[in-house]
Amino acid sequence: MSRRKLVVGNWKMHGSRSVNAALLDGIVQARPFGCDVAVCVPFPFLSETAVTLSGSDLRWGAQDVSSHEQGAFTGEVSAGMLAEFGCRYAIVGHSERRALHAESDQLVADKAKAALGRGVTPIVCVGETLAQREAGETEAVVKRQLSAVIHTLAHCAGEIVVAYEPVWAIGTGLTATPEQAQAVHALLRAQLRAAAARADEMKILYGGSVKPDNAATLFSQPDIDGGLIGGASLKAADFVAICRASPA
Ligand code: 13P
Numbered sequence: 312m313s314r315r316k317l318v319v320g321n322w323k324m325h326g327s328r329s330v331n332a333a334l335l336d337g338i339v340q341a342r343p344f345g346c347d348v349a350v351c352v353p354f355p356f357l358s359e360t361a362v363t364l365s366g367s368d369l370r371w372g373a374q375d376v377s378s379h380e381q382g383a384f385t386g387e388v389s390a391g392m393l394a395e396f397g398c399r400y401a402i403v404g405h406s407e408r409r410a411l412h413a414e415s416d417q418l419v420a421d422k423a424k425a426a427l428g429r430g431v432t433p434i435v436c437v438g439e440t441l442a443q444r445e446a447g448e449t450e451a452v453v454k455r456q457l458s459a460v461i462h463t464l465a466h467c468a469g470e471i472v473v474a475y476e477p478v479w480a481i482g483t484g485l486t487a488t489p490e491q492a493q494a495v496h497a498l499l500r501a502q503l504r505a506a507a508a509r510a511d512e513m514k515i516l517y518g519g520s521v522k523p524d525n526a527a528t529l530f531s532q533p534d535i536d537g538g539l540i541g542g543a544s545l546k547a548a549d550f551v552a553i554c555r556a557s558p559a
Contacts, residue, residue, distance in 0.1 A: 326356060328356070334546075344555065350544065372402065434472045
């Protein structure tokens with residue numbers, strides 16, 4: 312089955328108004344791409360990004376979302392707030408949030424549910440640490456992480472985007488080989504098939520040191536439907552090259 316590729320930039324905590332303007336302009340000028348393209352930016356830049364990208368086919372999203380609708384949750388941002396001005400995606404369960412903010416599988420699942428409830432597509436990140444891979448636990452870890460989301464979303468599980476991001480490959484320059492990544496993507500696809508009627512249409516992105524020179528081979532794997540790009544999404548030329556590496 313051929314799925315249209317999706318390439319998403321995760322800017323993490325980088326950027327400034329002037330830097331963003333130049334970066335977004337570089338991406339906008341390079342259109343059209345043969346794949347769908349989105350940027351997930353820090354909260355303060357969301358509305359300006361929405362304005363900059365309006366009228367283009369580039370999509371934008373947030374890097375997190377609260378599991379709560381509203382209330383006394385200082386510092387949190389709700390899915391309703393994101394949806395109100397057209398946010399398309401929210402990354403949930405990034406390994407940096409799981410590790411630095413002790414986010415549990417269930418909290419990640421609740422965030423995905425809150426996003427979907429407001430029409431924001433969650434990009435659910437799963438991935439094992441180096442120690443877990445070396446202990447032969449990769450399959451068990453990613454299945455456990457995804458299973459919490461599938462369980463919580465029930466019949467809506469088919470609406471999410473999944474991102475496989477091996478923690479040992481994030482920001483390290485160590486990329487999973489296309490075969491290593493494909494093997495995990497195939498496992499995740501099988502797990503989705505058991506839970507969602509439209510599993511074959513769902514996108515499973517790979518993230519972890521994707522660069523212009525390794526993107527094409529990763530994206531040519533049968534179950535890799537695009538990428539979630541960190542460092543290389545901060546340079547327009549690199550991000551554009553990765554988007555162009557993605558076959559339609
Ligand atoms: P790098 O591309 O910098 O390895 O980051 C990957 C990532 O964490 C994207 O969410």
